Amino acid sequence: MFALYVGVAVAILLIVLNIVLSKISFPKEGRILAIIIVLVGYIYWGFEPFAHHEMHPHVEEASFAFDGKQDVAALEHEGKDATETKAFWASVLKTAEHKGDAVAGKTLFTANCTACHSMKSEGFAELMSDADAAASYGVTPPDLSLAGKIYDRNFLIAFIANPVKAMHIEHKYSAGGEKVFPMPASDSLQPQEIVSIVAYMVEAASKVPAPKVKEGASEFEISKAANKEVFETACGRCHAMGYAGIQARTPADAMSKYIGATPPDLSQYIRSRGDHYLHNFINDPQRKLHGTGMPRVGLNEKAQEQVVEYMTQVGDSKKDEREALGPKVLIYLAILALFSFLWKRKIWKDLH
Amino acid sequence: MAEFEKANSIGEWFDQRLNVKAFTKVMMTEYWIPKNINFLWAMGALLVMLFKLLLITGIFLLMYYKPDVNLAFDSVNYTIMQEVGYGWLFRNIHGVGASVVFLIIYIHMFTAIYYGSYKKGREMIWLSGMLLFVLFSAEGFSGYMLPWGQMSYWAAYVITEIFGGIPFIGDELVVWIRGNFYVADATLTRFFMLHVLLIPIAIIGAIAFHFYTLRFPHVNNEEGEFFDYHAESKKYLAGDKAHSKVIAFWPDFLSKDIMVIALFMVFFFYLVFYNNGFAMDPVNFDKADSMKTPAHIYPEWYFLWSYEVLRGFFFEIGGISGKDLGLMAFGFAQGIFLVLPWLDRSPMVKPANQRPVFKYWFWLLMADLFVLTIFGKLPPTGINAWVGFFSSITFLGLFISLPFLSKIEAKMAGGK
C-alpha cells in the first residue's frame, strides 16, 4: 500500500510542478523533461529499492562483540527459553576475563587438540588425508595455524567450551538429539586452561609469515594472496571457489551427508548476494537464513572483511578496472555532448 | 544500357551508378520533418542508437558465449566477465542497453499515444511500431535466458508454462517449445538461435519498414496540425527557413537527435558503470538449478505490468478459474495496444491535454500501468493481490470503455 501512497504523492507533485513551471514560463521542453524524470524516478524506486525492501526484510547489522546478546534476543523474540544461552555466554565472558598463558597453552593444546587438529605452522601435521578425515569425523577438521588471528577471542573461548552453542546451530545438534557434533564440548577444561589454549593459538598465528608471492607482485596480488589464505581456512573446508581453482577440502558427498546439502560454490556470491548481505550472513547465518546448515564461524571484523574482499577479487575481478574507466568515459561523453550541443545550435540558428 | 560519360570526380562516378545525389535528397536533405516538435521526437533516433549498441556488443559477446547448459553460465560470468579484455564492459552495455531500450520504447510509444500520432493515415506507423515492440520483447526474453542463471531458468520456465493454458494443445505445445519436458539444453540452443539470428533479422527489417511507414503520412507534430508540406518545403528551399513549418531530416532534425543521444549517453554510461543491478539481477548470478526455485520469481521490469495482469485474477469468477481468467486478460493486454487506432473513435489529432475526455483516460492509463508495474514485482499476498486485481480490472475497463469515451468526445467537439 505504501507504494500507492507514494504514487499519489508523485501525482500531486507533478500537478504542482506543472503549474509552478508554467507560471514562471519555464521552457516547455524542460517541463516535459521534469515530468519524465519524476515518473521514471518513481517507477525505478518502485521496482528496485522498494521491491527489494519488501522482499528482503531488514535484519540487524553484523556485530563482532560475540557476547551472545543477539542469540538471547533471537530466542526471546521467538518466545523460547533463553536462560541456558544467557548463562552460557555469561560464563564465556567471565572466562574471557582471565589472562592466558601461551606456554601452558601449548602443552594443553598438544594434549587436547592435536589428536584431530593440525597446526602446520607449529609442526603439528595432519594425521590423515582430507577424504579420510571427512570419513571419520563427518567433515575435515580445520588446520589451526591461523585460528588465533582470524577468529574472535570470545568466540574461540565459547567454541572450546561448547562448539554447538558458539556456532549457533542448536537447531541441528539439540541436546540429547540424534546428531552429535564431531567436536565434543570440553567439560574437563578449566576457564584458565581455555584462555591459555587461546593465548597459544594467538601467539602461534602471529608467527605465521605472510603468504609467498612472486617477485614484483602488484598490491592487488599481495592482498589477494593474504585474503586467499583467510578464505581457505575460514570457508574452504566446505565451500569451493571454482573461479579461483579452490575445491572444498571435504569431499562433496561427505559434505552432503554431514550437512544435508552440498554447500554452494562461492565464485559469484559477491554478485548474487552483494557485500552487505555477505557481511551480515557470515557474521551469523541464522539471522539471514533461519535453519540453514551453515554455522557461525566467528570471524573477527578484519578477517571477515578479508573474506568478502577475496570474494570480490575473484568474483568481480574487474571492479577496479571498471571504477577507473568509469569517470574517463563519462567525462569524454560530457565533452561529446557539449560539442553536439554547439553543432546543433549552429544549425538551428537559421531555423528560428 | 545507356552510355556513361567519363566521370570527373569520385562523387560523379558513384552518382552515375547509384544516383547518389537524388537518393540523398529523397532520404536526407529534402525529407521534410515538421518544425513544431520537442525532444520527445528524438526517441526514434535514440532507439536506433541503442539498437546499434546492442548489436555491436552482442557480436563481441557472441565470440565467447557457449550455448550449452553446462558451459553457458561460466562462459558469461567467468570467460566474458573476467578474462576477455573489456568483456565486462560489453556485457554491461548489452545488459543495461536491453533494459534501457524498453524505457525509451515506452516513452516513444506513450508520446505517440499522447499526441494522437496513430490516427488519420498514421495507422501503419503505429502497427509497425507495435510489431517492433513485440519483436523487442521476444528478443529481450530469449536473451535473458542465455546467461543460464536462476532467473534465466525460472523466467523461461514460467513464461513457457503460460502456453500450457491454451485449450487442447497447451501441454504438447509447451513440450514442443522447450524441446523437452522441462527447460533444458534444447530450449537454450533454440532460444540462442532466435536471439542471435532470426529475431535480429526481423527487427532490422521491421525498423526499415517502420521508417517507410512515416514517409507518406509524415511525422506528427506537437499540435497535431495538418499543413501543406509541398508549400512549406518550397519556402524552406527558397531560403525562408525561419518561416517554414518544416525542417530537413538532415542536418536539421538529426543534429538535434544527435544532441539528445549524446546527452542521454552520459546517463546511459553512468548506469553501465555504476548502477547496473536493475538490469542484471543479482539472483541471475546463481547458476540455473531445475530443482531449486528462487524465493521470488519476477520478470524484468518492462514485463511487470503484463505479468501483473496475468497474476491479477487469483480467484474463480463465474465458473472460470483464476488461472484461465488471468491468461485471457494477459492475451487481451498483449493484443489491445495493437488496435488502439480503431478504439479511439474521436477524430481529434491533438495532444491529450487539449482533448476533453481523452486526457483523463490517458493519465488514468499511465497511473494504472505504474501501479501494475510496481505491484508486479511484489509478492502477491494479502492486500497486494487485491491491488493487482483492481488495477488489472481497471486496465481492461480502460480499453473496453475507450470507444465509447472517444465517441462522446467526438460529439462534444461537434463535428469540428
Add this chain to the structure above:
Amino acid sequence: MINESRRGFMGKAFGAVAAVGAVASLVAMKKSWDPLPSVMAAGFTTVDMSKLTDNKLEIVKWQGKPIFLLRFGADMPPVEKRSVKVGQHYYAVMIGLCTHLGCIPAYRDTTKDFKCACHGGEFTAAGVQKFGPPPIPLHIPPFSIKDENTIVLGESGPEYQSLIASLSTDTNIA
C-alpha cells in the same frame, strides 16, 4: 481471351503446387523442434521404494521435475484417492512443484505438512492444499507399480489410471 484465362489458370496451378511444397517444409520445420528420441526415452525414472522410511521425504528427479515420495507411517492414515499402496505401505507420489507458481515446497516432518517458501502455501502430507494461494493439490505424475518395491515414473499403469479416473469425477481435486 483464351490465352488470358489460360495464363490465369496456370498461375493458380503454380501457386497451388508451390503451396504444397511450403506446407511440406513447414512440417519438417515443426518436426525439428519436437523433443529428440533420446529426450523421450529419458522420460522414465525407476524408483526403488524399499529405501524409503516413514515420514521422511525423498525427492527424485523425473523429466527435470522434483518428485516427492513420502512413506506414510502407521500414525498417518492413507488419504482416499491420493495415497498409493505399494507392497505393505501407503505412499504419497507427487510432483513437488507448488500449484501456485511452481516453487518447490519443503516438508516439515514435525507437523507432517509441506510449506512453500515463496508465497506461504501449505499442503498436507498427501499433497492437498490447506492454506494460502495454491488453487489445487499437488499433481500426481503418471506411474506404474512393477513389484512391491519398484515403481516407474512416466508410465501410466492401471493404479494410476484408476486414481486419475476417481479424481476426474471430483472437480475439486483435479
